[in-house]
Amino acid sequence: MQKTMTQPELAAIEVKGMTREAFIMRGAIAAGGVYGLSTVGPFVGQAMAQGGGGDVDILNFALTLEFLEGAFYTMAVKDVKDLSGDVKELATTLRDNELEHVDALTATIKDLGGKPVKAPGVDFGDAFSSQDTFLELAQTFEDLGVGAYNGAGPLIESVEVLAAAGSIVQVEGRHAGVIRLLRGERISPSAFDKGLEMQEVLDAAKPFIKA
Amino acid sequence: MSKTRTREQGDGEVAALDQLAREDAGSRAQFLKMVGGAGAAGALAIFVAACGGDDEEETPSGGGSSDTGGGSDSGGGASKGDIAIVNYALTLEHLESAFYQQVLESGEVKDPKIGEIAKSISEDEMEHVSALTATVKQLGGKPAPAPKTAFEDVIAGGPQMILETAASVENLGAAAYLGQAGNIKNKEILAAALSIHTVEARHAAVLNQVVGKTIVPDGAFAKPATMEEVLKTVKPFIKA
Numbered sequence: 001m002q003k004t005m006t007q008p009e010l011a012a013i014e015v016k017g018m019t020r021e022a023f024i025m026r027g028a029i030a031a032g033g034v035y036g037l038s039t040v041g042p043f044v045g046q047a048m049a050q051g052g053g054g055d056v057d058i059l060n061f062a063l064t065l066e067f068l069e070g071a072f073y074t075m076a077v078k079d080v081k082d083l084s085g086d087v088k089e090l091a092t093t094l095r096d097n098e099l100e101h102v103d104a105l106t107a108t109i110k111d112l113g114g115k116p117v118k119a120p121g122v123d124f125g126d127a128f129s130s131q132d133t134f135l136e137l138a139q140t141f142e143d144l145g146v147g148a149y150n151g152a153g154p155l156i157e158s159v160e161v162l163a164a165a166g167s168i169v170q171v172e173g174r175h176a177g178v179i180r181l182l183r184g185e186r187i188s189p190s191a192f193d194k195g196l197e198m199q200e201v202l203d204a205a206k207p208f209i210k211a
Numbered sequence: 212m213s214k215t216r217t218r219e220q221g222d223g224e225v226a227a228l229d230q231l232a233r234e235d236a237g238s239r240a241q242f243l244k245m246v247g248g249a250g251a252a253g254a255l256a257i258f259v260a261a262c263g264g265d266d267e268e269e270t271p272s273g274g275g276s277s278d279t280g281g282g283s284d285s286g287g288g289a290s291k292g293d294i295a296i297v298n299y300a301l302t303l304e305h306l307e308s309a310f311y312q313q314v315l316e317s318g319e320v321k322d323p324k325i326g327e328i329a330k331s332i333s334e335d336e337m338e339h340v341s342a343l344t345a346t347v348k349q350l351g352g353k354p355a356p357a358p359k360t361a362f363e364d365v366i367a368g369g370p371q372m373i374l375e376t377a378a379s380v381e382n383l384g385a386a387a388y389l390g391q392a393g394n395i396k397n398k399e400i401l402a403a404a405l406s407i408h409t410v411e412a413r414h415a416a417v418l419n420q421v422v423g424k425t426i427v428p429d430g431a432f433a434k435p436a437t438m439e440e441v442l443k444t445v446k447p448f449i450k451a
Contacts, residue, residue, distance in 0.1 A: 090426075093425075093426065093427065096431070097427060097430070097431040098431075100430070100431035100432070101431060104431075104432070146409045149405075149409075150402070150405045150406055150409060153392070153401060153402065153405045154398040154399075154401050154402045154405075159393040162392055162393055163389075163392065163393050163435070164432075166389045166392045166393075166405070166408070166433075166435070167389065167432040167433045167434070167435070168431075168432065168433075169405070169408070169409055169412075170385055170389055170408060170409065170412045170433035171412070171427055171431055171432065171433055172409070172412075173385075173408070173409030173410070173411075173412030173413050173416070174412045174413065174415065174416030174426050174427055174433075175416070175426075176409075176413055177412065177413025177414065177415075177416045177417045177426075178416045178417055178420050178426050180413070180417075181328070181417045181420060186331050187328065187331060187332075187413050187414065187417045188335055188410045188413045188414070190410075191334065191335040191336075191338035191339060191342075191407075191410060192338070192342070192403075192406040192407060192410065193405075193406050193407075193408075193409040193410055194406055195402055195405065195406065
């Protein structure tokens with residue numbers, strides 16, 4: 001079943017703060033069948049965020065998570081006692097990658113004329129008490145990051161920003177796979193890393209962010 | 212009346228895509244003859260010809276988006292370009308799926324932990340094949356066939372060679388998806404592609420770790436691969 005925009009000039013009209021296109025997409029996904037793509041419906045998951053925000057908002061959302069992860073691995077490398085060789089090497093690589101992501105996202109937001117969010121205060125509780133507790137939370141963060149970027153991806157307007165996000169999320173996927181390997185978990189929780197809604201991601205990250 | 216600029220108008224590369232996507236008897240017969248005769252390598256040649264090294268050629272964005280407010284392809288069903296991209300992904304997934312099945316059947320990978328990893332990766336790839344096949348059909352296209360594979364030498368090469376090849380193929384697959392993300396018009400298909408992309412990334416990193424390579428060969432920012440690069444690299448694994 002095909003549906004075409006017969007009045008394309010309406011495409012740009014804002015509906016409740018969203019572009020009409022985004023509004024239609026949300027309705028279509030909710031209806032679950034307008035595009036005859038019910039097979040891919042499960043992949044979309046809850047990918048559409050509440051309200052539009054533009055690429056800068058999406059990048060700032062990503063930046064918040066990268067700050068969180070960067071801080072997490074920086075502290076882990078210092079504070080977790082008796083990290084095994086493999087895990088210490090991994091934690092160091094992850095720290096370095098996330099810090100580069102922070103720098104790149106910050107620069108991109110500025111290039112787009114936006115204002116990058118500042119590094120949030122963080123609190124990881126007793127995650128650093130052992131290698132096991134560290135890896136457990138690392139897995140949570142990396143899987144969360146994958147879902148966050150995958151959820152945001154279809155909302156990104158600029159093809160360059162999408163390329164950057166894709167380039168970063170692939171690395172998050174790499175991180176996630178290896179952490180799971182070291183924990184003896186299945187390396188992919190599912191054959192499809194579904195996108196998560198922005199609010200869901202922020203709710204999951206909230207416990208670790210100090211006001 | 213839709214102002215959509217149809218891709219049939221004067222786009223040389225679209226003829227090849229049409230052969231893949233159209234259901235009418237004449238084109239379908241031609242497609243089947245081509246696939247039957249030249250095998251999947253012929254089908255891949257069509258992808259290469261259609262999508263070339265310049266990824267921009269396959270998007271209708273040039274003249275189309277300004278006429279249609281950017282909405283007609285992403286909002287109104289999948290374009291033929293999207294079908295071709297899904298079929299490209301499907302071809303790669305067929306290759307991966309076949310490879311792992313052969314690996315598991317061979318019993319060459321003796322380490323039980325690594326065997327478990329290969330099994331879980333195999334399961335993922337089979338699900339990718341199913342989902343992408345169904346997606347192409349739902350989009351009104353004809354799913355790319357499973358190519359005849361040529362992995363015998365790899366498997367005969369033993370576990371290390373098998374795992375290194377697996378790592379290579381997964382890293383390539385991840386780069387392939389990344390390379391196409393910007394070309395996909397329909398947002399649902401993009402979401403699907405992204406959801407598979409990161410799973411390939413998981414596979415790639417784990418296999419790299421297993422064979423002693425860095426989990427992030429491109430560093431903090433993964434690099435995309437063009438369709439041409441990818442198809443050229445996998446060509447040795449396809450029987451003509």
